[in-house]
Amino acid sequence: MGYTISQVAKKFDLTAHTIRYYDKEGLLPFVDRSKTGNREFSDSDLDWLKLICCLKNTGMPIKQIKQYIGWCLQGDDTIEIRRQMFLDHRKEVLKQMDNLKENLKIIDYKLEFYATNCNINDNRNKDCNQLSIGK
Template structure:
């Protein structure tokens, strides 16, 4: 696949894909004779993984460390697992914070709806 096709498939800009490759998040993508990137299915799996992890809030630095460890081989499996466990804990904590924020927003919305109903009652004309 070309960079344009991968960009469209994963809804990431071509600049983002180039950046991810430059900083080592995506292992080097092979190029054809003309120097055009040719993404393999494995490259696309990396793009999908990185996009998923970024949307979960994992920092670039953590992902670079993770990808570097993957490239070092099976002797890093335990370390990689620990990174994912730690990031999972962080994500759960952020989700709990978001749930609290959602509850506060819901409360405020209900209060505004109650105020609007009360205000509308005062605007009604008394029956003749």
């Protein structure tokens, strides 16, 4: 039978509106319809959607995801460009992870500061309001 849009929405923690929006934007050209025109998602469709969410959640714009879907539909001639896209995107993801790590250091520095100067012995004379975050 396949899954209805609301079942899929639940599974992926999206709204049906959002899934229709993705469809409208060209991200789901493969999803079939029932006799009455309702979307029917197959298991393979869920795999596509999982990949789409992966790309979206790692910061790829919807337009670029659409382009990738288009390449997939075009067939094997686009295999190399698709592979390159994943390589490039992988680099992007690693960069994001590095950025998060760096920023986590700053946050941890601040937390250390609050712990050391503010909460032990409720010492309110020391200035926890300063913003020096180290070099």
